[in-house]
Amino acid sequence: MDIHVNETAAAWLKDEWGLQTGDAVRIMTRYGDSATQPGFALTLSLEKPDDVASLTERDGIRVFVKEQDAWYFDGHDVYVSYDTQADELSFDVR
Numbered sequence: 001m002d003i004h005v006n007e008t009a010a011a012w013l014k015d016e017w018g019l020q021t022g023d024a025v026r027i028m029t030r031y032g033d034s035a036t037q038p039g040f041a042l043t044l045s046l047e048k049p050d051d052v053a054s055l056t057e058r059d060g061i062r063v064f065v066k067e068q069d070a071w072y073f074d075g076h077d078v079y080v081s082y083d084t085q086a087d088e089l090s091f092d093v094r
Contacts, residue, residue: 001073003027003065005058008082009089013061017046021060024049027078027091029069042072042091 013019026047049055049062053070056063063080065073072093079092 001054001070001075002077003054003056003063004077005056005063005080009080010058010061012082012089019061024062024064027063027065029072
């Protein structure tokens with residue numbers, strides 16, 4: 001599983017969350033609905049990386065998934081982008 005964060009998503013995180021170079025954001029599972037895993041969806045949390053299954057860095061911001069959430073992706077990659085209509089980040093698992 002690889003994590004892909006586009007430039008506008010990284011800029012949104014810096015602007016909306018006030019993140020700076022070296023900060024880290026965890027992609028984690030929560031109860032919800034998605035096409036990837038019924039009954040579960042993805043959310044974000046500002047955390048220090050530990051027990052990392054996958055990590056990427058974009059514009060100085062680290063984005064990671066912990067081992068405990070790797071099951072959700074079932075070997076697929078996650079693409080994080082900014083949705084201009086919803087004014088929030090979106091996740092595409094493929």
